[in-house]
Amino acid sequence: MLKFLSRVRIEFNFLAECNARKAKESNPSCAVQVKRRTDDQPPKITVTFVNGVEQVYDATATPAQDIRNMILEKGQSLETEQMFRDAGESWPVIIPADELHQPAPDTKYSQVILF
DSSP states (O other): OGGGOSOOOOOOHHHHHHHSHHHHHHOTTOOOOOOOOOSSOOOEEEEEOTTSOEEEEETTTSOHHHHHHHHHHHHHHHHHHHHHHHTTOOSSOOOOHHHHTSOOOOOOOOOOOOO
């Protein structure tokens, strides 16, 4: 195959996001692995979160930015969960149904006058 080509460039948006300096600095111990496929299976991205949960994304139908956003949303949820656990609260937080329908307290604000 390659004898008919002068150059091959393979682009992976998500790989570029993972290899970015800022991403690597956020968690240097995160292992980024690239696997070359030789079968007819569609490309996929498999991530393992810090709590051990594994998530598989369809790389043919899901843009890299969407995968990034889904990971960030899950990450925020993990941070919130950890924050509650660190405070000694159980997770998930169960809010009684009667409290869900209570009116929210008025928000106080201070008036600022500019001259």
